[in-house]
Each structure stands twice: as structure tokens, then as C-alpha cells.
Amino acid sequence: MNFPVSLYIALRYWRAKSADRFARLVTNLASSGIVLGVMALIIVLSVMNGLEKHQKQQVLSGIPHAVLMPQEGYLDLQAAQPSMPDFVRQAVPINSTNVILQTAQGVSAGHIIGVQKPSDDLILDYLTQQQLSELLPAGEFKILIGNRLADKLRLNIGDKVRLMITENSQYTPFGRVPTQRLFTVSDIYFSDNSEVSGYEIFANLSDIGRLMRIRPEQVQGYRLFLDDPFQITALPQFFSADKWKLEDWRSQKGEFFQAVRMEKNMMGLLISLIIIVAISNIITSLSLMVVDKQGEIAILQTQGLNKRQVRRIFILQGFLVGLVGTIIGTILGVLITLNLADIIELFGQRGIFLPTSLELGQIIVIVAFSLLLSLLSTIYPAYRAAKVEPAEALRYE
Structure with missing residues (x-):
């Protein structure tokens, strides 16, 4: 050579x-x-x-990767779902809001999410559809809370807790009063993500809608679960800012x-x-x-x-x-x-x-x-x- x-x-x-x-x-x-x-x-x-x-x-498994909502009004559940990009693994109808939980033992902040099926959230995958329907029947105002939040407020299954929504207050002769209602704890879930179990609460989708004064056939928007949470940067290309409002996990975990x-x-x-x-x-x-x-x-x-x-x-x-x-x-x-x-x-x-x-x-x-x-x-x-x-x-x- x-x-x-x-x-x-x-x-x-x-x-x-x-x-x-x-x-x-x-x-x-x-x-x-x-x-x-x-x-x-x-x-x-x-x-x-x-x-x-x-x-x-670990951190992003318990929260939606993005929430898609219209700029004005609400979405009709009976209408066709908006066209989603290929990397969106699941789109789930959602009614959710921040709440204040009040019991005789104390007060705590939380985030309540309306669900219809166990597949609507990864935390609920231990339940069957029948079990979820029994725990969160429509019209009975029952909730699932995390073990950390239950320990903090000393709540057990069957206890009553008052939920107040400060974002949706109403006028009364005594001034503005937060929308509130008594809910019953139907079950306590345990999550590997201890942070999520300290603030996230689940209730029936229609019950949260009634609390937020949304008609039963309407929802706020859709929770989006992506194949890769870091693909959220591509979502604005598919949803016009004039029509849609996008919130993603970066508002909570972006700095980390x-x-x-x-x-x-x-x-x-x-x-x-x-x-x-x-x-x-x-x-x-x-x-x-x-x-x-x-x-x-x-x-x-x-x-x-x-x-x-x-x-x-x-x-x-x-x-x-x-x-x-x-x-x-x-x-x-x-x-x-x-x-x-x-x-x-x-x-x-x-x-x-x-x-x-x-x-x-x-x-x-x-x-x-x-x-x-x-x-x-x-x-x-x-x-x-x-x-x-x-x-x-x-x-x-």
C-alpha cells in the first residue's frame, strides 16, 4: 500500500x-x-x-404540559375538537381554577381540576372508570385530594371542606364575596410527586363548571399532554394568538x-x-x-x-x-x-x-x-x- x-x-x-x-x-x-x-x-x-x-x-408528569383556551368565551363539549399537531399525545377537556380550602383545622391554597375519566390525568391512572364515577359522581360535589394536603388540613374520607374561588367572586349587599361551596372528600390519592399531592385536587368536570358558572355543555379549554414537554415552543405555530390563549408548564417550572x-x-x-x-x-x-x-x-x-x-x-x-x-x-x-x-x-x-x-x-x-x-x-x-x-x-x- x-x-x-x-x-x-x-x-x-x-x-x-x-x-x-x-x-x-x-x-x-x-x-x-x-x-x-x-x-x-x-x-x-x-x-x-x-x-x-x-x-x-418526575416534575412534569403530574401537571399538564399546556392548557389551550379560547381568547373569549368557552368551548362547546359537543363541538369537534380543534385540530391538534402530531406531537400532542392527548387533549382533555378541562375546567380548573385556583381555590382556597377552608376547614376547622386550617386554610390552604390549592388547584382544582375537573375530570371525566381516569385517563384525564396521570395521577388517576390507578382508578377504573367505574371507581372514578363512584368517587366523583356528577352533582354531588365530591373531591379527591392528595395525601400531603390531607395531612396538612387533617382531612379524612367523608370530611367536609369549603372551597372558595377568589377569581370568580360575586356581588352581595355586603360587598364582593368569593364563590364558595362545601365539598366532601371522597378519597385521598398518593403520588410519587409529593409537591403535586400538596396542592392538586380533582372533582367532577360538571361540578367545577357549576362552581365557576359555566354551563354543563361547555368547558374552559383543553389540557394538552405532549410526547415531549419541551415541544411546547412549537405550539404557537399551530394555534393563532388572535383566537387561542396558551398556558404551559414554564409558568410553574420554567425557572427550574x-x-x-x-x-x-x-x-x-x-x-x-x-x-x-x-x-x-x-x-x-x-x-x-x-x-x-x-x-x-x-x-x-x-x-x-x-x-x-x-x-x-x-x-x-x-x-x-x-x-x-x-x-x-x-x-x-x-x-x-x-x-x-x-x-x-x-x-x-x-x-x-x-x-x-x-x-x-x-x-x-x-x-x-x-x-x-x-x-x-x-x-x-x-x-x-x-x-x-x-x-x-x-x-x-
Whole structure:
């Protein structure tokens, strides 16, 4: 197999042991630094991806990803459902509002949601349709409350609780009075998401409509559950702002996920500095080699090697250092990420849940970033090598 001359010489220089121990040390540090940087970047970003997905499942599972409502009036339940984009997994009719719960033991704020079927909310999937109909029959004003809220107000099944809607008050001779009604606790649900069980309440859809003075055949809008909660940014393209009003989970949890995303970006930036420092060592090692090999470069030029081929020798040599370091770092990073739980247990840390998620696109970007910097780092030393004049380099040989 015939190699190009530049590649053949670059391979010889790369494999040969330099007489200059310092130059050899700098080259080894450059290669090791790239391995560590690429490996650490893949591991850290995979862990951050896993944590972000885990939080997305835990935090966003108990709340609607978006609520679609008309700008004016209400929607007719008998009318055809608005056309939904493909990524909307489920659209559920909704009547919901913020309420104040009052009992003899205390007062608390909550959010009540009207439902018709267990599939209307993920929290209710433990119930059958018959069980839900028995717990929340229309016209009997019964509610399901979370265990945390029940503990806070010391409520048990069968207890009465007064619900007040401050947003829908009515005028009386004594002034504005919040709309209110007594509800009966028909059941207490338990949720893995303790935050949701502390404020979310369920009632029959028509009962909430009556409380909010909405006709039985009408609803406020639709709760939308998406395949990916982060696809909410695409919803305004399908629903005109002149006709529809959109509210999404970002109003409640947006700051939390922005903080997670910012943390991931900062961690990626900081660890990228390891790769940048390692790449700078390639410049140093190649510059030292240019000084060390001036005589050989001059001889090669007298044998017919042109300046472009000389530049290519050092570009290929530096790129080989970056390529090998990047490949080894990528392999180690993927292997460690896939076996991270077992590795953590080796250090005696048992029972620690650390989710990970490898993303191919992210790995490709890391590899491309490392190889691009490796290639750019060779430009200056290669330019210096091509400037060597044979007559000057061989004058005292």
C-alpha cells in the first residue's frame, strides 16, 4: 500500500521516540489531556442529560404540559375538537381554577381540576372508570385530594371542606364575596410527586363548571399532554394568538429547568477548557519538534520535498495526536457512562441513583470539537516548519 510522502513521514515522526525528553513529555501530556477532556465531557454531559430527563419525568408528569383556551368565551363539549399537531399525545377537556380550602383545622391554597375519566390525568391512572364515577359522581360535589394536603388540613374520607374561588367572586349587599361551596372528600390519592399531592385536587368536570358558572355543555379549554414537554415552543405555530390563549408548564417550572440547562452548559464549558489546554500542548510539542528537526527538514527539501508537503507533515502529525486522544477518550467515556452505576458501587457508594443518557448528536459534536481544535493547533508550527531554508539550516552541518 502506497502512502503519500507527507503521511508516511508524519507517521514515522509520530511513532519515533524523540531525543528531546521534554518534547516527548509535552506530546504525551497533550494526548493524555485530550483523552481526559473528551472522556470527562461525555460522562458529565451524559449524567446531566440523564438528570434532566429524570426531572422532566418526575416534575412534569403530574401537571399538564399546556392548557389551550379560547381568547373569549368557552368551548362547546359537543363541538369537534380543534385540530391538534402530531406531537400532542392527548387533549382533555378541562375546567380548573385556583381555590382556597377552608376547614376547622386550617386554610390552604390549592388547584382544582375537573375530570371525566381516569385517563384525564396521570395521577388517576390507578382508578377504573367505574371507581372514578363512584368517587366523583356528577352533582354531588365530591373531591379527591392528595395525601400531603390531607395531612396538612387533617382531612379524612367523608370530611367536609369549603372551597372558595377568589377569581370568580360575586356581588352581595355586603360587598364582593368569593364563590364558595362545601365539598366532601371522597378519597385521598398518593403520588410519587409529593409537591403535586400538596396542592392538586380533582372533582367532577360538571361540578367545577357549576362552581365557576359555566354551563354543563361547555368547558374552559383543553389540557394538552405532549410526547415531549419541551415541544411546547412549537405550539404557537399551530394555534393563532388572535383566537387561542396558551398556558404551559414554564409558568410553574420554567425557572427550574432553565437552571438545570444553565448548569449543564456551564459544566460543558468548564470541562471543555481541559481539551483546550491539552490542545495548546500540541502547539508546544510541534514547535519543539520543528526546532529539533530543522536539519532533517532541510535535507528533505533538498531531496525534492516542497513547502506544502512540509506543512502537511506537521499538520498530519499534530492531527494524529488529537485523533488518537479523541478516539480513546470517546471509547472510555461511553464505556464508563454505560457502567457508571457499577463503577460507583466499586467505591462503596451503594444505593445512589445516577441516571445517564448518551446522545449520539452530542458525542459527535464533542468529537468534532476536539478534532477541529487539534487541526487548528497545527497551523502555526507547520507554517514555521515550511519557513525553514535549507541553506540556513545546513550552514554549520
